[in-house]
Amino acid sequence: MKNMNSRFLLEAIKKPNELQYNSLDKKLEMNNSLGHQDLWIENSDDDSDHFTNTSDTPMRSDAFELSESEKITSISKHFKEILHILGMDLTDESLCDTPNRVAKMYVKEIFKGLNPANKPEMKLFSNKFKYNQMLVEKNITIYSYCEHHLVPIIGKAHIAYIPENYVIGLSKLNRIAQYYSRRPQVQERLTVQIGKELVNSLKTNHVAVVIEADHLCVASRGIQDIQSSTVTSFYNGSFNDESIKSEFLKYLGK
Numbered sequence: 370m371k372n373m374n375s376r377f378l379l380e381a382i383k384k385p386n387e388l389q390y391n392s393l394d395k396k397l398e399m400n401n402s403l404g405h406q407d408l409w410i411e412n413s414d415d416d417s418d419h420f421t422n423t424s425d426t427p428m429r430s431d432a433f434e435l436s437e438s439e440k441i442t443s444i445s446k447h448f449k450e451i452l453h454i455l456g457m458d459l460t461d462e463s464l465c466d467t468p469n470r471v472a473k474m475y476v477k478e479i480f481k482g483l484n485p486a487n488k489p490e491m492k493l494f495s496n497k498f499k500y501n502q503m504l505v506e507k508n509i510t511i512y513s514y515c516e517h518h519l520v521p522i523i524g525k526a527h528i529a530y531i532p533e534n535y536v537i538g539l540s541k542l543n544r545i546a547q548y549y550s551r552r553p554q555v556q557e558r559l560t561v562q563i564g565k566e567l568v569n570s571l572k573t574n575h576v577a578v579v580i581e582a583d584h585l586c587v588a589s590r591g592i593q594d595i596q597s598s599t600v601t602s603f604y605n606g607s608f609n610d611e612s613i614k615s616e617f618l619k620y621l622g623k
């Protein structure tokens with residue numbers, strides 16, 4: 370504790386369980402040689418895509434002061450207004466429930482990953498098999514939403530880790546990828562968030578995440594390119610070694 374600067378100390382007082390994460394954040398920033406710039410494929414037209422230095426989803430401190438049902442009521446009201454402004458007749462029986470349906474979908478489904486209460490529990494098991502090779506969980510289907518247009522990002526996440534003292538149930542890897550996907554996202558941040566979460570939860574440095582995804586904001590509007598897809602990656606620990614990295618990519622058929 371004595372080496373901590375005052376900012377970290379303050380955070381330690383405020384939220385002790387996140388201290389490890391914050392220190393890790395710093396470490397990863399220094400260690401992960403694959404910065405965003407290497408990974409970013411510029412595929413938007415008039416978008417003002419930009420990066421912040423943090424991999425955290427930008428959230429306000431009062432983000433959870435409203436209950437889920439208060440959020441649904443309020444979003445529904447605003448969505449009704451948007452449809453009204455667009456000229457839709459909300460007395461039509463096909464449309465009349467749309468605002469409430471959208472509000473429920475936002476809060477309870479597609480953006481439920483904004484709420485840390487919905488984060489899957491990452492229960493570890495001791496690595497009694499002494500398994501010390503790579504474990505790859507590939508082709509995890511992800512549905513996310515581009516935070517610039519709120520239209521779908523549909524893709525596959527491939528995750529690998531080399532266990533040290535612990536292993537985890539395989540479905541948890543899918544669940545954690547899906548949890549971070551269910552937010553307004555940019556693919557680079559999604560990739561880093563999943564990677565950092567796994568380094569933290571699995572108590573191993575050796576983690577890799579590759580995401581291949583189609584962005585409907587590119588396919589269905591703007592430049593309307595239905596052929597392009599975006600690939601992002603996170604390599605940590607041994608996965609920075611070329612031989613380990615290429616073993617992983619070989620399992621992905623790359």
Ligand SMILES: [Zn+2]
Binds near residue numbers: 515584
């Ligand atoms: Zn977009």
